[in-house]
Each structure stands twice: as structure tokens, then as C-alpha cells.
């Protein structure tokens with residue numbers, strides 16, 4: 001077994017345990033293996049071990065990897081990082097979903113460029129009020145959702161957040177709950193939340209997608 005396959009099996013087991021603790025079916029959570037800055041060879045290892053959902057942060061890297069790995073049938077790419085309008089076309093072409101929607105300009109461009117079925121999108125919320133982070137404030141969410149919802153090339157699935165880092169993953173729980181409440185208020189059911197550090201807490205609080213990189217592919221440079 002490759003190291004990636006071993007780590008993946010470990011994460012899958014932890015996902016299943018977290019689901020079991022709160023009585024959720026394991027199919028209710030999608031594990032996205034975040035492969036940003038990691039070579040195609042490692043993605044092939046994960047694919048060989050059965051992994052199909054992969055997350056990338058940078059639009060050009062996503063475009064290049066989609067080309068390099070186009071022989072991997074059924075592989076699904078998820079664009080999870082902030083996006084510039086001029087690179088929206090790469091995401092619109094190859095992504096299965098987009099998780100960092102927080103600007104109408106990008107929403108319109110994605111909608112215009114999307115030729116296939118509408119692109120499932122998650123609106124990013126800045127829960128910690130951090131200046132440096134992307135994402136909408138909870139207060140700005142309603143107007144944004146109303147406007148983005150009617151774009152024909154997008155389908156609003158839910159909300160996404162990357163809470164401020166904390167030494168103890170239990171401290172992220174409050175943020176995850178808040179995101180769940182916000183999603184419900186706005187009539188959205190998808191919750192993209194939880195990374196290597198806190199994906200188990202995120203699942204216990206209702207995550208439908210978790211984005212795990214380091215625990216599968218190792219530390220990034």
C-alpha cells in the first residue's frame with residue numbers, strides 16, 4: 001500500500017467514525033482530497049486507492065492538472081480557492097464545484113462561461129471577521145445569495161468557511177454551528193467546512209463536504 005493510500009484509509013475511517021458518533025450515514029459526507037501544490041503522481045496514487053474528489057486552490061494549476069490527468073475517468077475537481085475574474089473560465093470548464101464564491105463579478109463570469117450543467121457553488125463566509133480573509137460577512141450574505149441565485153450557469157448549493165486557526169479543533173465548533181445556522185436561514189443545505197485540523201468536528205456539526213489536504217498528501221512547501 002502506498003503512503004497516500006494508507007493515509008486515505010485512515011481519514012476515511014475517521015470520517016466514518018465521526019458520522020457514526022452523530023448518527024449520520026457515511027454517504028452524507030464527501031471527502032475532498034486537497035491536492036494543491038502536490039504533483040500529479042500523488043493524485044494518481046489516491047485515485048488508484050479509490051479517491052475521486054480532489055480540491056485545487058489555484059485556477060491555472062487546476063487547468064494544468066485537469067489536462068495532465070484527463071485519463072483518470074470519473075475524477076471530480078473542486079475549485080476551493082479565491083478566484084480572479086479573468087481565470088474563472090478555467091474553473092467553469094473543468095470544475096465539479098466551486099467553494100469560494102464571494103463576489104458577484106466572479107459569479108457572473110462563471111455563469112457566463114459555464115457551458116454544461118450549472119456549476120454547483122458554495123458561498124464563502126468570513127466567520128471570524130478576519131481582515132485578511134476572503135468571504136462575505138454574515139450580514140452581506142442575504143443580498144448576495146438573492147442575486148447569485150438567479151444566474152443560469154450556477155446552482156447555489158451551500159456555504160463554505162475556513163474558520164480562524166485555533167490550537168484546539170474543538171474551538172472551531174462554534175464557527176461550524178454558525179455556518180450551519182446561516183445556511184438554514186438562507187435556504188441552503190450544503191456545508192463545505194473542516195480541514196485536516198478539524199474535519200471530525202465539522203462532520204459532527206453537519207459538514208456535507210470536508211476539504212482535507214495535509215493529512216492525505218503530507219505537508220506543503
Ligand SMILES: *Cc1c(COP(=O)(O)O)cnc(C)c1O
Pocket residue numbers: 034036057080081162194195196197211212213214215
Ligand atoms: C489548503 C486548503 C484546505 C486543506 O487544508 P489542510 O490543512 O491541508 O487539510 C482546505 N480548504 C481550503 C480553502 C484550503 O485552501
